[in-house]
Amino acid sequence: MEPIRVGLVTKEWPPHVYGGAGVHVVQLAEALRKRPEISLAVHCFGEKRADAIGYPTPVEFAQSNPAIAAVATDLAIADALSKADVVHTHTWYANMAGHLASLIHGIPHIMSGHSLEPLRPWKAEQLGGGYQLSSWVERTAIESAAAVIAVSDGMRADILSAYPNVDPARVHTIRNGVDTDKFSPNYDSTALEKYGISGRYALFVGRITRQKGLAHLLRAWEKVPAEYGLVIAAGSPDEAGIGLEIADLIEELQRTRSNVWWIQEMLPHEELTSVLTAADLFICPSIYEPLGIVNLEAMGCATAVLGSAVGGIPEVVADAITGELVEYSSNHEKFEADLRQAIIDLMGKPELLIKYGNAGRIRAQSEFGWDAVAESTIALYAQVLSR
Numbered sequence: 293m294e295p296i297r298v299g300l301v302t303k304e305w306p307p308h309v310y311g312g313a314g315v316h317v318v319q320l321a322e323a324l325r326k327r328p329e330i331s332l333a334v335h336c337f338g339e340k341r342a343d344a345i346g347y348p349t350p351v352e353f354a355q356s357n358p359a360i361a362a363v364a365t366d367l368a369i370a371d372a373l374s375k376a377d378v379v380h381t382h383t384w385y386a387n388m389a390g391h392l393a394s395l396i397h398g399i400p401h402i403m404s405g406h407s408l409e410p411l412r413p414w415k416a417e418q419l420g421g422g423y424q425l426s427s428w429v430e431r432t433a434i435e436s437a438a439a440v441i442a443v444s445d446g447m448r449a450d451i452l453s454a455y456p457n458v459d460p461a462r463v464h465t466i467r468n469g470v471d472t473d474k475f476s477p478n479y480d481s482t483a484l485e486k487y488g489i490s491g492r493y494a495l496f497v498g499r500i501t502r503q504k505g506l507a508h509l510l511r512a513w514e515k516v517p518a519e520y521g522l523v524i525a526a527g528s529p530d531e532a533g534i535g536l537e538i539a540d541l542i543e544e545l546q547r548t549r550s551n552v553w554w555i556q557e558m559l560p561h562e563e564l565t566s567v568l569t570a571a572d573l574f575i576c577p578s579i580y581e582p583l584g585i586v587n588l589e590a591m592g593c594a595t596a597v598l599g600s601a602v603g604g605i606p607e608v609v610a611d612a613i614t615g616e617l618v619e620y621s622s623n624h625e626k627f628e629a630d631l632r633q634a635i636i637d638l639m640g641k642p643e644l645l646i647k648y649g650n651a652g653r654i655r656a657q658s659e660f661g662w663d664a665v666a667e668s669t670i671a672l673y674a675q676v677l678s679r
Contacts, residue, residue: 294330294660296673298324299376299393303362303385304321305336305344310558312585313383316443316468323469323666333376335369337385338361345372345572358420362490363388363429363463372377373397378673384426387433399677400438404466405447407503407582410454414502415530429560434458441669443468444604447582464672467607469662472653475565483563484570489553491608492642493521494635495571495595497564497586500529501671502540505577505600507534508564508624510541512577512632514554520550520639521532523567525559568593574643577631581605581641586662596645598634600627609661614652 300321304314305596317334324330334344353364362385370392373379380402381390394401409415409427416423434440434455440463442448448465452458485491506526513522524542528534545552561565568574574590576599583604587597589607591608597615599605611617618634621627636647 295329297331297375297377297378299333299373301335301381301386303337303383310337315585317382319469319471319662323662327473327666337365343418357427360420370396371439376377378402378677380655382406384430387444391433391436393621397488400655402439402676403433403437404441406443407453408450408454411450439481439672441466443583444607446604463678466665466668468585469660469665470588470592470656471662472657476592477569478565479569480566483566487553487555491521491551492572493523494521494573495567495577496575497525500526502534503578503580505579506538508610508628509575509577512628513545515632516549516635518549523553527556564633564648565593568595571595573598578602586655591656594649594653596648597652598638602654610655616627616646
């Protein structure tokens with residue numbers, strides 16, 4: 293039997309991976325390439341690579357709104373997918389390539405929903421009028437796709453709520469995974485010494501975007517006891533406004549505390565696992581999070597997690613087992629007060645944090661392996677092709 297020829301389409305691909313969706317694509321591709329029943333070709337935005345087919349933005353659109361530039365790139369990718377049996381796209385940036393390839397070449401399009409444009413209105417700050425275009429692209433693709441993959445049950449519910457025209461039978465939950473060999477406890481202190489990190493600390497890792505709730509964490513931290521440190525590994529602001537807001541909040545904390553560290557560049561993998569492992573507590577204060585792959589990475593490193601109870605986070609962080617959850621509230625003062633109290637309570641219980649961390653690694657190993665993700669994804673490919 294001939295292998296299934298899969299065209300995997302993504303905006304993010306190494307060395308340009310900046311979010312959870314990009315991490316997911318890289319890990320999924322690695323798992324699929326191990327399977328003899330799959331012949332995988334990765335189509336990505338950007339320059340030529342050895343391990344993928346790169347598509348730079350057409351020169352005529354290099355200075356265009358990012359949404360228009362993305363669609364222009366999608367046109368080139370769609371044209372190149374004629375030999376695929378199935379096309380699998382990730383995020384709205386790539387969705388139009390899959391939709392057009394399906395129309396032009398008659399191949400089924402499967403799209404993975406890592407987030408939803410209707411639930412991220414702040415993206416208008418980043419894309420301007422392009423937010424209307426990105427929303428249209430996502431709606432068109434999601435309502436036409438042969439199948440839609442949701443990365444959590446929470447995400448599946450959001451898809452069906454945001455897009456009521458989508459047949460629920462076409463929306464399948466396949467949760468994100470984590471490589472617990474790569475994300476495992478790393479006790480090398482070189483990275484801590486490099487960044488001058490010392491003492492007990494909590495950690496935030498993520499992009500600077502309103503979605504990740506970093507501003508709420510920084511405001512909550514103002515009244516956290518000064519004996520506890522905070523490491524913020526965050527860069528790549530979505531737009532200038534949120535970037536300045538975060539910089540001001542961090543600067544305000546650093547005026548009175550010597551144990552607040554801001555790492556703005558993306559950490560190399562070994563440094564990331566070292567900083568994760570040494571943290572007493574990993575904090576994910578997102579206001580919207582389809583799953584939160586970074587929580588799985590922290591759990592892989594045996595670090596306790598404090599997360600907001602939104603989206604798919606409760607499906608990853610087992611409350612009072614691998615960490616704890618804080619209810620998100622649109623009353624931001626309440627959310628920040630609840631987050632602050634949870635931080636203080638947990639940082640005051642180091643033995644409990646160790647217990648949560650050990651349980652988190654066991655959970656990550658047993659329930660979120662990439663082999664299981666690949667198995668479910670391949671089964672969906674076969675199901676769609678059998679129709």
